[in-house]
Each structure stands twice: as structure tokens, then as C-alpha cells.
Amino acid sequence: MEPTPVLKEKFFIVIRGKSRKGFCRGCIGRVEAELQRGELMGLLYSGGGGGGSSNAGSPKSGGLVRREDTYPLSRHQAQLLLFVSPAxxxxELLCNPQLFSAICELSQDDLVVVKHKKGHLPGLVKNLMQIGRKENKDDLHMLGFEVEFVDSDHNLSSKKPAAPPPLFSAADIVQVVPSYSVPLGLHWKDSQCGDLNRKGVTRINSMPNIGSHARRVRENRTEQSVIQSQSSSTSHVSLEVGSMVEVVSNSGVTVYGVVHWLGVPEGKTDKWAGIELDYEVNGCSDGEYRGQRYFTCKGGRALFVPVTKCSPDGRFVCSSTGRENPQPTDTPPVPTYEDPEEDAPPIPESEALSLLVGRMKGIQGHINSCYLDAALFSLFGSSVTLDNICKKPADTEKPITCTLRKIVNRLRRQGFVPAQNVMNFRKQLGCDTFRTEEKDPEEFITVLFQKVLCIEPLLKLRSGQETCQGAYTFQIFLEREQMGQMPTVQQLLDTSCLSGDLKFEKMPSCLMVQMPRFGNKYKMFSHIIPSTELDITDLLYNSPRECFLCGHLAEYExxxxxxxRKLQPGRIKQYCSTCNTQVHTHPSRQGHSPKALAVPADxxxxxxxxxxxxxLFAVLCIQTSHYVSFVKFGPDPHSWLFFDSMADRCGDDQHGYNIPVIRACPELGDFLSKPEEELACSNPSQASELVRRLLCDSYMFLYQNPATPLSKPNHQEP
Known part of the structure; x- marks a missing residue:
């Protein structure tokens, strides 16, 4: 097959897939030709980050790579990333498109925050530097930044003007401070740098001088800044847990983060916010303030400030004094995507964090779609059990099934699904209420499996000796008095099945358990402890069971x-004939009515x-009519993600778009790894924000049996 020559220079980075002829994840390449079978013929560049190499990026080898495994780059982006090491x-930098875009547009005298051995320090970008000598036409210069530090008094910290400022890669820059965030009275000294004698490092004289533009922006916003500073003590934006905010530090540097706690800390009289910052900052904690824990996060990221010091994250909120609100045609900046014919496999645990975590990640919500977004992400974000539902050839599938397959493939390959894709899917569901109204997840799941995927009922339930009934989800029904204050999912399932005389006809491949609650209006239990494993041995019909006391074959229940309380409350009790007689000779149990079990003859x-x-592989939660989900993306106990399809918004309700966010939450693993007895005695109010949300807001728990694949009916609907 003849390759198509590339007329314009194109670069790319490999974002997924196994190593193929040298093209491993994170490597930079240049397109030499495009093959019709969806592959790129390219040159692989070697680079050395952090000034570790004096040679320019040289093409090490050539080879083939699949187009869907790459992300296109401009020459400037490729040069910046080439200086970053390791790959x-x-x-990780590419997973934060807002930050990377801002880094690509940096110019002289722009204020940034960089990672340094002394911590995160503010500084001014002085020069864009070419690293390496270009020895042949195919070489590609690496690019880095000279940054001059700024001390707490807003002065440049360089004491020796002749010494060149330190050199940083794009990955060393953790924040680009917007020009309007610089407070009044902050004047930068003019610096004079002598000639650089660094081997293989050259200043680019043609660096865009946008610094003057930044200063004009600061001047134009002077009046606005004065007004804001005068009114900040009397009014502030309404905050809630989960709000994305920014805070201007005493040194004039803006830090960004997510609110995890709101309240009045001990020793204070006004309302404060506990914020998890985007990166570690010297002097910050892991969620403690003055010896009291308010939430849990990585060390050096917890900042506690009065709410009057917080304002909406300026990177995502459109200012009334800035450009006009986004029009309906405005869309978030997301990479283009071409859906290949082959299905994307589940995301490996090793790649999930780099692909999924961040803003504009997951499935973008739109018009009350959170029930659908959370359910889809829970089902297909990482579950191997559900993976084979998209294996049917695309040319024989119904249009709605093809649409779903494209959503799943895009989520797994790109880590982001735009709202338009999901809106098309909602329209194809055929019911007007699915298009605009919020539904219950169980209603959508039933339609999804039954009508879209044509999968047989996941559950076959037998009530007494009656015939089996099929179902896709299992609703917990019981009396509140039957359980303690904070039950586990295992206890709820066992009690519900025994109370309703229900048994599973066979081991299900997927079990979705609805909690005893009705939306956000009523819930029977204020807190429910997740069971990371469900033992359904004693809930299977006509299956051998062991005596609760002696371990022999059980004959009664x-x-x-x-x-x-004397026999482990909440545990199913089944006995052999001997133990059944002995247990029920006790005066308190003589009125019991043991039921004979169906024991297999062999x-x-x-x-x-x-x-x-x-x-357990996912949990759907609801709070104030809004659904979110927790999803386990690998076997490691700490491999948990939190997904919210509408965590933030750019623009107003009429114009703009929602910003979906995915956060890593390894603290769930720490919490769920505790013994069940310890969990039952824990105080949810002292748990971290996400753990507390899981305990309080759980709506549906999703379990899987990886050894049992889902089955489709023998006939296929047209």
C-alpha cells in the first residue's frame, strides 16, 4: 500500500499502546508519511530533559505507529516536550491542557511558579532557550525556559546580574499566573543578563515579546483590581464543597485548588475554607489545621483561609470584564478524534491516572445528563467484565449500539467524551424524557442492557419455590429495625434476600445493588459502609452451603x-441438622421457624x-439531585477515581459548557482496607471529603465476577 507523503511538517506524541518499533508511550515523533490503513510512518526523536544533554533532539530511528495511539503536536509543542524527562x-503535562496551553504561550516577564529543590517558587520568564546543537536538517532543538526567581518582597532574587538564570523544562512549571492576578504595587525590576557560555544552550532572540501585552492587560485591569480589593471584605462568592477556587498569596502568587471543607475552625469566629491545592506548597498540611483534621490529602497541599480570600478559579470562569460569555457554538478545546474500527480495550491500571485524571476528563455533562454520565463511566471506565458488550462487528449493529461503542472507545483512547456524543446517544434512546429530563440510573441501566445491548437479564431471582424472575438491578427492601445504624452492603443484601425469601438462581456476572433510598428526598440509613467483596454463597439457590457453627453441610436456614446478638448479628444463619436442634433449644429461639434448604443430592x-x-468496581452516589461516581480502575486497593461530569462550568446557563473532572482518591483504599469492626465504629464526620461522600450519598453499588462474562441472547434484534 502506497504511503501518502506529508507536505507540511507534523509532529506527534505517543499517548497509549504497547511499544512498537521504538515508539513507546511518551516518545516524540515526526510524521514522514501516512498509510491508508490508519498508521503513521515517522521518525523517533531522542531528547534529554533538565539540561542533561548538550545535543539537539536527533531522530534515533523510524517506524510505524497507529494514528489513534498518537496526539498531534505543533513544532513548538514538540520542542517543549522533548526537553521533558522522563517520558x-x-x-502528565499533556493531561492538563489548560496549563500546557498557557506554557506554550509564555513570553518575557510572564509570572510562573516552578518546581525547585527549595519547593515551589514564583519567578519571571526571561528567555526561551534552545538546547543542543543542530548538526543535520532532521535535528529538532529542545526548548526550555530561563526563569528568574522573585522573593517575598516582590524583588528579583538574583544577586549576581551576570549569572544566567536557572533553566527549567515545561514540566517544571506548575502554574502560569494570569496577568490580572498580579496585585497593585508589584513592580518588577529590569534585569540585565550577561552572555551565556553554557554549552549547547542558545537564547532565542525571536521569542515573542508578549510581555508588553501582559503589562497592558494589567494596566487595563487596574480599576477592576481596586474595586475588587475594596469590596473583598464585604462580599464574596458563594462557595460549596467541590468548588474550584483561587487564592492570592501574600507574595502575590495565585494558587488554585478545590474546596474540601467549609466551616468555622476552632479558635476562629468567621467561616473558613479548607482547600486542596493543585500542587504542594511549603507550609501547607495534609488536611490538618492547628492539630485538628478537617479532611485528608497529600502532604503540603491543604490550605486553610477565610472564605473572603477565595474567588472562583479564573481559568474556568469567564470574567464580566473580560471577553464576552461563550456563545452556544463555543466548545471546550479538546483534541480531534477519529474512531477506528477496532474496539479499545479497558484502560490498563498503569495508564489510567495519566489518561483520565484532571479537568475536562471523563464524560462531559449537559442538560441533566449526570445520571447517564455517571452510569456510563462506572460501567465502562475500567470494568473488564463488561468489556465484551462492544465486540459485535460495527456494520451489523444498530445505530444506537454503534454510538455507544464510539463513546466507550473515545473514553478509553482519549480520556474525554464531549457532551455532543452523549446527547446523540440520548436522542437515539427514543424517549423524549431521556433527552432533557433527569432519570434514575436503574431506569437507564435497564434500557441500556435490554434495548441497546440486547443482553439477557443479569440476575435470575427465585422467590420461594416459584419460577425465576429476570432483573438487571437488585433493589434492597427491608425494615429499618432489622439493621444497625451504619450497616454494610453485605448485611443489607443478606437481610433483604432472607426477608423476601429470595435466592439467586445462579452466580451473576454483574450485580448492581440499589440502596434503600429514593433519590435525594429519602434515605433509610444516613451512612452505609461499602463491602469491597460480596459473599453470595449463602444466597444461591440449590447450592451447597456450610453450617454456620460446625462447617458441615447445611440443611436449615x-x-x-x-x-x-449472640450469633454475629447481620450474618446469615444456616445449620446442619444437629446444630439446628441445639441452637433452637435455647429459650430465646424456641419460637423460631427454621426453613429446610434444598440440598444437592450429590x-x-x-x-x-x-x-x-x-x-466492588464502582459506586453511584447522589447529592442534591446530582449523580457522581467512584470507579476502581485496577486491582490495587488504592486504585480509585472520583468522577463528576458537571464539576464546574465555563459561562452562564444559556451559554457555555460544563467542565467534567476526574480525581484520584487513594484515600478510599486506606479507609476500605480497615477491618469491618473498625469501620462500623468510625466517625464519618472525621473522614475526608470524598470518603464522607461515599458513606453518606451512596445510591448503587456495582459488583462484578470477572470469571463470568456477560451473555447475549442467541437471537439478535435488527
Whole structure:
């Protein structure tokens, strides 16, 4: 097949896929030709970050790479990323498109915050530097930044004007401070740098001099800044947990973060905010303030300030004095995407954080779609059990199934699905209420599996001796008096099944358990403890079970023994014939009515019974009519993500778009790894914000049996 020559210079970075002829994840390449089968023929560049090499980026080798495994770059972007090392840091930077875009537009005298051995320090960009000698026409200069530090008195800290400022890569820049954030009275000294004698490092004289533009912007915003400073003590924006905010530090540097706690700390009289910053800052904590823990995060990221010091994150909120509100045609800056024919596999655990975590990640919400966004991300964000639903050839599928497959593929390849894709899917569901109204997740899930995917009911439930009934989700029904104040999902499931005389006909491949609540208006329990594993051995019909006391083959089951405090309350009680007689001779149990079990004829009385376990892989939560989800993206106990399809918004309700956010939340692993007895005695109010949200707002728990794939009916609907 003849390759198509590339007329214009094109560069790319490999974002996913296995290493292929040298093109591993994070490497930079230049397109030499494009093949019709969806592959790129390119040159691979070697680079040395942090000044570790004096040679320019040289093409090390050539090879083929799939187009869908790459992300296009401009020459300038490629040069900046080439100086970043190791390659994994390039992908981390690319996962923050707002920051990377701002770095690409830096110019002289722009204020930045850089990572340094002394911590995160503010400084001024002085020069854009070419690193390496260009020895042949295919070489590509690496680019870095000379940054001059600024001390707390707003003066340049360089004491020796002749010494060149330190050199930083794009990955060393953790923040670009907007020009309008610089407070009044902050005047920068003019610096004079002598000639550089660094081997292989050259100042680019043609660096865009946008610094003068930045100063004009500051001058134009002077009046606005004065008004803001005069009114900041009397009024402030309404905040809530989850709000994205910015705070101007005493040194004039703006820091950004997410509100995790609101309240009046001990020793204070006014309202304060506990904020998790985007990066570590010297002097910040891990969620403690004056010896009291208010939330939990990584060390050096927790900042506590009065709410009057907070304002909306200026990177995502359109200012009334800035450009006009986005028009309906405005869309967030997302990479273009071409859907290949082959299905994308589940995201590997090693790649999930770099691909998914950040703003404008996951599925973008639009017009009450959070129930659908959270459900789709929970089902297809990482679950291997549900992976084979998109394996049918695209040319024989219904249009709506093709649309769903494209959503799943884009999520797994690019880490982001625009709202328009989901709106098309909602329209194809066929019901007007799915297009604009908020639905219950269980209603959408039933339609998804039954009508869209044509999958047989996930559950086959037997009530007493009656025939089986099919279902896609399991609703918990019980009396509040049957449980303690903070039950586990295992206890809720066991009690509900025994109370309703229900059994699973066979081991389900996927079990979605609805909690005893009705939307955001009523919930039976204020807190529910997630069970990371569900043991459904004792809930399977006509399956061997072991005696609760002696371990031999069980022949009887007793519902009245379930809450018995002397027999592990909340645990299902089944007994062999001997133990059943002995247990029910106790005066407090003589009124019980044990029920005979259906015992398989070939079951041996003294053979250990294998346990049938299901693993938790996602949790849907609801708070104030808004659905979010927690999803486990790998086997590691700490591999948890939090997803909100409408975490923030750019523009007003009529114009603009929602900003979906995905956050890593390893603290869930720490919490859920505790013994069940310790969890039952824990105080949810002292837990971190995300753990507390999981305990208080859980709506549906999703479990899977990885050994059992989902099945489709023998016939296929047209």
C-alpha cells in the first residue's frame, strides 16, 4: 500500500499502546508519511530533559505507529516536550491542557511558579532557550525556559546580574499566573543578563515579546483590581464543597485548588475554607489545621483561609470584564478524534491516572445528563467484565449500539467524551424524557442492557419455590429495625434476600445493588459502609452451603436468627441438622421457624464449600439531585477515581459548557482496607471529603465476577 507523503511538517506524541518499533508511550515523533490503513510512518526523536544533554533532539530511528495511539503536536509543542524527562512526565503535562496551553504561550516577564529543590517558587520568564546543537536538517532543538526567581518582597532574587538564570523544562512549571492576578504595587525590576557560555544552550532572540501585552492587560485591569480589593471584605462568592477556587498569596502568587471543607475552625469566629491545592506548597498540611483534621490529602497541599480570600478559579470562569460569555457554538478545546474500527480495550491500571485524571476528563455533562454520565463511566471506565458488550462487528449493529461503542472507545483512547456524543446517544434512546429530563440510573441501566445491548437479564431471582424472575438491578427492601445504624452492603443484601425469601438462581456476572433510598428526598440509613467483596454463597439457590457453627453441610436456614446478638448479628444463619436442634433449644429461639434448604443430592456432608465472591468496581452516589461516581480502575486497593461530569462550568446557563473532572482518591483504599469492626465504629464526620461522600450519598453499588462474562441472547434484534 502506497504511503501518502506529508507536505507540511507534523509532529506527534505517543499517548497509549504497547511499544512498537521504538515508539513507546511518551516518545516524540515526526510524521514522514501516512498509510491508508490508519498508521503513521515517522521518525523517533531522542531528547534529554533538565539540561542533561548538550545535543539537539536527533531522530534515533523510524517506524510505524497507529494514528489513534498518537496526539498531534505543533513544532513548538514538540520542542517543549522533548526537553521533558522522563517520558511519563510529558504525558502528565499533556493531561492538563489548560496549563500546557498557557506554557506554550509564555513570553518575557510572564509570572510562573516552578518546581525547585527549595519547593515551589514564583519567578519571571526571561528567555526561551534552545538546547543542543543542530548538526543535520532532521535535528529538532529542545526548548526550555530561563526563569528568574522573585522573593517575598516582590524583588528579583538574583544577586549576581551576570549569572544566567536557572533553566527549567515545561514540566517544571506548575502554574502560569494570569496577568490580572498580579496585585497593585508589584513592580518588577529590569534585569540585565550577561552572555551565556553554557554549552549547547542558545537564547532565542525571536521569542515573542508578549510581555508588553501582559503589562497592558494589567494596566487595563487596574480599576477592576481596586474595586475588587475594596469590596473583598464585604462580599464574596458563594462557595460549596467541590468548588474550584483561587487564592492570592501574600507574595502575590495565585494558587488554585478545590474546596474540601467549609466551616468555622476552632479558635476562629468567621467561616473558613479548607482547600486542596493543585500542587504542594511549603507550609501547607495534609488536611490538618492547628492539630485538628478537617479532611485528608497529600502532604503540603491543604490550605486553610477565610472564605473572603477565595474567588472562583479564573481559568474556568469567564470574567464580566473580560471577553464576552461563550456563545452556544463555543466548545471546550479538546483534541480531534477519529474512531477506528477496532474496539479499545479497558484502560490498563498503569495508564489510567495519566489518561483520565484532571479537568475536562471523563464524560462531559449537559442538560441533566449526570445520571447517564455517571452510569456510563462506572460501567465502562475500567470494568473488564463488561468489556465484551462492544465486540459485535460495527456494520451489523444498530445505530444506537454503534454510538455507544464510539463513546466507550473515545473514553478509553482519549480520556474525554464531549457532551455532543452523549446527547446523540440520548436522542437515539427514543424517549423524549431521556433527552432533557433527569432519570434514575436503574431506569437507564435497564434500557441500556435490554434495548441497546440486547443482553439477557443479569440476575435470575427465585422467590420461594416459584419460577425465576429476570432483573438487571437488585433493589434492597427491608425494615429499618432489622439493621444497625451504619450497616454494610453485605448485611443489607443478606437481610433483604432472607426477608423476601429470595435466592439467586445462579452466580451473576454483574450485580448492581440499589440502596434503600429514593433519590435525594429519602434515605433509610444516613451512612452505609461499602463491602469491597460480596459473599453470595449463602444466597444461591440449590447450592451447597456450610453450617454456620460446625462447617458441615447445611440443611436449615433461619431468618429469625439473623439479628441475634449472640450469633454475629447481620450474618446469615444456616445449620446442619444437629446444630439446628441445639441452637433452637435455647429459650430465646424456641419460637423460631427454621426453613429446610434444598440440598444437592450429590453434596458431601463433610466437604468444604467453595465461596462465591463478587468484587466492588464502582459506586453511584447522589447529592442534591446530582449523580457522581467512584470507579476502581485496577486491582490495587488504592486504585480509585472520583468522577463528576458537571464539576464546574465555563459561562452562564444559556451559554457555555460544563467542565467534567476526574480525581484520584487513594484515600478510599486506606479507609476500605480497615477491618469491618473498625469501620462500623468510625466517625464519618472525621473522614475526608470524598470518603464522607461515599458513606453518606451512596445510591448503587456495582459488583462484578470477572470469571463470568456477560451473555447475549442467541437471537439478535435488527
Amino acid at each position: 511519563s512526565k510529558r504525558l 433461619c431468618l429469625q436468627c439473623l439479628p441475634d 453434596a458431601a456432608s463433610d466437604t468444604p464449600v467453595p465461596r462465591h465472591m463478587m468484587q
